[in-house]
Amino acid sequence: MPINLHGVMQAPVTPLKDDFSFDGDGFAKMVDFHVRHGAPAIAWPHHKAESLNLTIAERKLGAEIAVKTVAGRVPVSIFTGTLCEEDSLDIAKHAQKIGADLLLTISPYCRRPTQEEIFDSIVRIATHTDLPMLTYNSPWRNGEGVEFTGELTQRLIERLPNYIGMKDASFHSEKFMEISRISLKMRPGFAIIMGVEHLLASYPLGACGSFSSSGAIAPNLCNKYFAALVANDWPLARECQYKISRLWRVFKEQYPSSLKGAMIMMGRPVGPTRSPLPTATKERIAFLRQQLEELNILQTEPHGW
Numbered sequence: 001m002p003i004n005l006h007g008v009m010q011a012p013v014t015p016l017k018d019d020f021s022f023d024g025d026g027f028a029k030m031v032d033f034h035v036r037h038g039a040p041a042i043a044w045p046h047h048k049a050e051s052l053n054l055t056i057a058e059r060k061l062g063a064e065i066a067v068k069t070v071a072g073r074v075p076v077s078i079f080t081g082t083l084c085e086e087d088s089l090d091i092a093k094h095a096q097k098i099g100a101d102l103l104l105t106i107s108p109y110c111r112r113p114t115q116e117e118i119f120d121s122i123v124r125i126a127t128h129t130d131l132p133m134l135t136y137n138s139p140w141r142n143g144e145g146v147e148f149t150g151e152l153t154q155r156l157i158e159r160l161p162n163y164i165g166m167k168d169a170s171f172h173s174e175k176f177m178e179i180s181r182i183s184l185k186m187r188p189g190f191a192i193i194m195g196v197e198h199l200l201a202s203y204p205l206g207a208c209g210s211f212s213s214s215g216a217i218a219p220n221l222c223n224k225y226f227a228a229l230v231a232n233d234w235p236l237a238r239e240c241q242y243k244i245s246r247l248w249r250v251f252k253e254q255y256p257s258s259l260k261g262a263m264i265m266m267g268r269p270v271g272p273t274r275s276p277l278p279t280a281t282k283e284r285i286a287f288l289r290q291q292l293e294e295l296n297i298l299q300t301e302p303h304g305w
Contacts, residue, residue: 003075003101003132005165005191007040008222011211013256014049016271022058023271024065029305031069037219037302042070043077043104043211048256051079053274056087060094067098077134080125081106089128096129104167106136107146115152123159132164139170150178157186167211169195180206197248200241203229214247217262218301243295250291254278261285262292267304
């Protein structure tokens with residue numbers, strides 16, 4: 001069956017215990033929380049989940065918990081990005097074995113690969129399993145020029161029948177429109193998912209949804225926001241976008257520790273952030289509380305699991 005990706009999808013953080021070990025029980029509660037509060041898909045472990053600070057064993061365990069907890073209610077994608085491509089292949093094979101629905105891949109880390117090298121890497125991972133695959137376009141993280149261009153996207157669609165969409169965090173409207181124009185003409189069901197919270201501007205141009213940080217704090221707001229987009233209620237959509245954009249600016253500073261600090265404030269304990277990333281200080285949490293109160297989120301969103 002084709003996978004229908006749409007809406008404000010959730011990429012959970014990774015809960016840790018006080019000793020910085022992986023909290024599997026807490027992760028299961030979080031995944032279930034997201035699904036119960038309207039998340040149309042679960043994706044893990046993205047960068048806000050501290051993916052590069054997790055061991056391969058932890059990533060496999062988390063993937064197993066996610067698939068088991070979701071239990072078919074919504075699609076589950078597993079991120080394969082690692083420093084070693086052999087580990088990415090291992091994670092991809094494991095994702096298929098445990099019943100995940102699709103993969104998310106990224107260009108090679110820690111160097112400036114050419115377009116041909118990115119193509120070869122994505123094809124190798126995509127042909128290692130039978131799962132559908134998304135790519136993650138993140139030039140701001142991997143370096144200017146390390147990106148999925150319209151031409152590269154076209155080549156991948158021509159080569160890979162299981163290439164079904166892209167997470168785009170390029171922040172570049174001209175390049176986004178070129179990818180949208182090419183991909184949706186070649187593959188009308190191609191899912192273009194915004195990697196950050198700027199869905200309002202991209203939705204009329206072909207984006208089907210976003211991977212949200214705000215949903216960890218404000219699922220009611222996210223559901224209201226996407227419903228407004230579907231209904232073409234642009235005044236309400238703008239109102240929601242302004243609030244979500246402000247949330248993103250708050251979380252982006254000391255990311256993802258600010259997000260974790262806000263979740264703890266909402267009664268959803270997710271523990272510290274693993275070194276070398278900082279854990280939110282008491283001063284930072286006090287600032288976050290002030291922001292959430294001003295946005296009327298503390299008062300209107302669910303508390304606890």
